[in-house]
Amino acid sequence: MSEIMSGQSFEEMLGESVKTVRNGEVVEGTVIDVKENEIILNIGCKADGIITKNEYSNDQSIDLTEVVHVGDTMSAKVLKVNDGEGQVILTYKRLAAEKGNKRLEEAFKNEEVLKAPVTQVLDGGLCVVVDEARVFIPASLVSDTYERDLTKYADQEIEFIITEFNPRRRRIIGNRKQLLLAERAEKQKELMARIAPGDVVEGVVKNVTDFGVFIDLGGADGLLHISEMSWGRVDNPRKLFQAGDEVKVLIKDIKGEKIALSLKFEDQNPWLTAADKYAIGSVIKGRVARMTDFGAFVELEPGVDALLHVSQISREHVDKPSDVLKIGQEVETKVVDFNGEDRKISLSIKALQADMMRAEEAADDVLEENVDEESAATIEE
Numbered sequence: 137m138s139e140i141m142s143g144q145s146f147e148e149m150l151g152e153s154v155k156t157v158r159n160g161e162v163v164e165g166t167v168i169d170v171k172e173n174e175i176i177l178n179i180g181c182k183a184d185g186i187i188t189k190n191e192y193s194n195d196q197s198i199d200l201t202e203v204v205h206v207g208d209t210m211s212a213k214v215l216k217v218n219d220g221e222g223q224v225i226l227t228y229k230r231l232a233a234e235k236g237n238k239r240l241e242e243a244f245k246n247e248e249v250l251k252a253p254v255t256q257v258l259d260g261g262l263c264v265v266v267d268e269a270r271v272f273i274p275a276s277l278v279s280d281t282y283e284r285d286l287t288k289y290a291d292q293e294i295e296f297i298i299t300e301f302n303p304r305r306r307r308i309i310g311n312r313k314q315l316l317l318a319e320r321a322e323k324q325k326e327l328m329a330r331i332a333p334g335d336v337v338e339g340v341v342k343n344v345t346d347f348g349v350f351i352d353l354g355g356a357d358g359l360l361h362i363s364e365m366s367w368g369r370v371d372n373p374r375k376l377f378q379a380g381d382e383v384k385v386l387i388k389d390i391k392g393e394k395i396a397l398s399l400k401f402e403d404q405n406p407w408l409t410a411a412d413k414y415a416i417g418s419v420i421k422g423r424v425a426r427m428t429d430f431g432a433f434v435e436l437e438p439g440v441d442a443l444l445h446v447s448q449i450s451r452e453h454v455d456k457p458s459d460v461l462k463i464g465q466e467v468e469t470k471v472v473d474f475n476g477e478d479r480k481i482s483l484s485i486k487a488l489q490a491d492m493m494r495a496e497e498a499a500d501d502v503l504e505e506n507v508d509e510e511s512a513a514t515i516e517e
Contacts, residue, residue, distance in 0.1 A: 215494040236269025244298040253274040280316040323355030341381040358395035368438025406439040442481035
């Protein structure tokens with residue numbers, strides 16, 4: 137009676153109880169089977185919904201049987217109503233990416249700090265994925281310093297912000313550098329508030345150049361100039377330092393954001409004891425460090441050089457120091473003048489030679505006297 141009154145057959149009523157879907161529609165279903173390469177969903181239609189592995193995630197190493205289980209409820213987007221075999225093809229990752237894009241758009245507008253693992257390392261930068269939405273971080277925006285090798289970031293979880301959002305052009309740009317610079321600025325402010333010239337601080341060698349070493353002090357870099365590395369002379373900083381070395385340094389000066397460092401600790405100043413070591417009349421040894429036309433500078437110890445004037449090199453006439461001396465040659469000299477206030481010491485080989493001659497003459501005189509005395513004694517006998 138009801139069929140006649142309604143004018144509908146049982147098949148027509150059953151068809152109305154099974155919903156229809158359209159391409160692009162978001163549906164919800166229950167997992168009824170999980171295979172190696174696909175997930176099968178009951179979506180309330182005549183046909184089951186299929187999510188292939190490619191449409192589940194961009195990560196092809198994933199094992200579907202471990203992440204999805206029978207009975208799970210999933211939302212997916214319809215890609216094709218009929219694949220030719222009566223099945224509905226669905227995508228999970230594209231729906232997730234759309235949600236991810238909305239998440240990224242909100243983060244972009246709010247300048248929110250995001251955190252995600254690096255999924256791919258490219259020559260030009262890093263790729264991270266937020267809720268299946270891909271974000272590219274160019275190499276220039278990965279760090280606040282130049283990074284030649286980005287492979288160390290593989291699989292690492294990093295923080296960044298979205299500085300460009302254009303999903304239509306598939307251009308969503310992340311920026312880690314901006315966060316690092318902001319963090320560094322805050323640390324620099326804290327560092328500058330607690331250090332002053334004369335302080336001794338610890339740091340880590342960041343970069344070594346021909347003229348000096350840049351040291352990270354934990355918020356700002358300081359420069360240890362080659363002239364401040366030792367009381368003595370340093371020819372090549374690379375022979376003394378390498379990146380990563382931990383060093384204790386003296387804050388020599390602060391000008392704005394520039395911090396000058398030194399390893400010349402005053403209690404190690406060789407001139408503190410120079411007056412006793414190099415008093416006038418002392419005979420000492422040193423090595424020729426450098427030469428000019430008017431004389432040679434002799435290093436007595438690291439940080440203490442003395443002048444051996446060309447007129448004091450020999451009792452014989454010398455035109456140029458290089459005529460008789462060589463760099464690195466060890467020489468024995470006599471201190472003929474000491475000026476601690478101006479840190480000047482004058483040396484003389486000529487004076488030492490004269491002393492030696494007088495000593496030899498004196499020895500000869502004594503020998504002659506002894507011979508005369510012996511001869512006189514013989515005659516008396």
